[in-house]
Amino acid sequence: MGRGSNLERVGGFNQAVVLDAIRRAPHGISRVELVQATGLSTQTVSNIVRKQLDLGLLNEGHKTVTGPGKPRTPLTIEPRSRFAVGVHLDPSVMTFVVLDLAGDVVARCRHEMPAVADPDTTVARMAAAIDGLVRTAKVPRDRVLGVGIASPGPINEDRGIVVDAPLLIGWQAVRLRESLRGATGLPVLLDKDVMAAAHAELWSSSRGENENFAFIYLGTGIGAGLVINGQVMRGASNNVGEIGHFSTGEDGPLCACGRSSCIGVAAMPAHLVETAVAAGVLEGPASGADPELISAAWVKLGALALQGDAGALGIVDASARRLARVVEDIANLMDVERVIFGGPMWAPVSERYLAVLQPTLSQRSAVSAIHDLEVIGSALGEDIAAVGAGCAILDHILAPKQMGLLLQD
Numbered sequence: 200m201g202r203g204s205n206l207e208r209v210g211g212f213n214q215a216v217v218l219d220a221i222r223r224a225p226h227g228i229s230r231v232e233l234v235q236a237t238g239l240s241t242q243t244v245s246n247i248v249r250k251q252l253d254l255g256l257l258n259e260g261h262k263t264v265t266g267p268g269k270p271r272t273p274l275t276i277e278p279r280s281r282f283a284v285g286v287h288l289d290p291s292v293m294t295f296v297v298l299d300l301a302g303d304v305v306a307r308c309r310h311e312m313p314a315v316a317d318p319d320t321t322v323a324r325m326a327a328a329i330d331g332l333v334r335t336a337k338v339p340r341d342r343v344l345g346v347g348i349a350s351p352g353p354i355n356e357d358r359g360i361v362v363d364a365p366l367l368i369g370w371q372a373v374r375l376r377e378s379l380r381g382a383t384g385l386p387v388l389l390d391k392d393v394m395a396a397a398h399a400e401l402w403s404s405s406r407g408e409n410e411n412f413a414f415i416y417l418g419t420g421i422g423a424g425l426v427i428n429g430q431v432m433r434g435a436s437n438n439v440g441e442i443g444h445f446s447t448g449e450d451g452p453l454c455a456c457g458r459s460s461c462i463g464v465a466a467m468p469a470h471l472v473e474t475a476v477a478a479g480v481l482e483g484p485a486s487g488a489d490p491e492l493i494s495a496a497w498v499k500l501g502a503l504a505l506q507g508d509a510g511a512l513g514i515v516d517a518s519a520r521r522l523a524r525v526v527e528d529i530a531n532l533m534d535v536e537r538v539i540f541g542g543p544m545w546a547p548v549s550e551r552y553l554a555v556l557q558p559t560l561s562q563r564s565a566v567s568a569i570h571d572l573e574v575i576g577s578a579l580g581e582d583i584a585a586v587g588a589g590c591a592i593l594d595h596i597l598a599p600k601q602m603g604l605l606l607q608d
């Protein structure tokens with residue numbers, strides 16, 4: 200079947216440059232316009248376009264005459280020519296998406312993940328879920344370029360290993376990329392969940408190289424993804440954004456690192472739910488409960504705050520203020536124009552958090568005299584990390600830049 204070989208066949212920097220330019224032109228782009236947009240020669244563009252038409256990656260529209268000179272033939276991406284699978288591995292749930300070449304979700308599903316599962320069983324279930332979803336979506340398997348996995352960090356991306364994901368019990372040093380490659384027969388790429396989320400935002404943005412934002416990811420823990428000049432920042436080991444030990448400036452719960460002002464523990468839904476239970480705002484669950492129960496209690500706490508329950512409001516707003524303090528430092532350090540919040544634990548508190556975060560951060564941006572700081576919630580919803588992991592696969596053929604992520608092929 201030659202699975203994955205498409206990657207090599209459409210590889211190459213110039214080809215990626217051309218495909219990317221076509222993808223970014225919503226109404227299509229002609230060969231002449233491609234020459235102008237890419238700086239490549241007429242002959243090079245013509246050869247690449249011919250090859251990509253042969254591979255079925257492009258559609259050629261009807262010739263139109265819009266003025267003097269040659270008629271214009273617009274080229275567009277053929278969305279159904281290639282697909283990518285994105286998986287988000289979260290302590291409480293696994294999310295799967297199939298993306299077409301345009302980056303649109305064509306199928307999705309979610310599977311509850313048992314709190315204690317051994318990695319081998321989980322990999323087998325992941326492979327079965329991917330098979331099922333690809334079949335449901337009626338996507339020819341030989342058009343699936345690969346599987347991107349978004350995992351809680353830290354990860355050893357070089358070796359495709361999930362190092363020691365908090366709350367993924369039994370997941371120390373799991374060779375996820377290799378195992379899933381074996382189980383699916385597809386190329387597999389591993390990325391950190393926060394990076395994947397930032398990647399998804401970047402894909403849906405039209406600002407290209409002018410994009411500068413911090414993505415604050417609220418999950419079981421907290422992390423940041425950074426996009427500077429249109430590139431996801433990756434660092435020495437693809438682990439940029441470990442902000443869990445940034446100081447809130449307040450005394451709070453004791454962190455594993457020995458300090459008691461770390462945002463990581465202070466902003467954890469598990470800690471805030473525990474605080475709410477201790478204050479009589481919530482009836483349960485008891486501390487140490489598994490992720491599903493914490494998640495349900497977190498939704499309840501957010502809802503109570505929205506209804507104006509004084510106890511819940513106090514806890515949620517204080518948490519948002521602590522978060523603002525940390526995000527202010529990140530925004531100032533990176534000179535970003537936008538801060539985007541999202542991740543699986545964002546939705547229940549988004550309204551209250553934004554009410555606190557927006558005024559605080561806008562006023563406290565050190566460069567506010569030069570440019571505004573936009574503070575928003577992500578529009579991509581709970582699939583965001585899975586979508587971003589799929590986008591990383593598409594980037595291997597579409598994006599004219601060194602990705603920095605390894606594909607197990």
Ligand SMILES: [Zn+2]
Nearest residue numbers: 444454456461
């Ligand atoms: Zn700490």
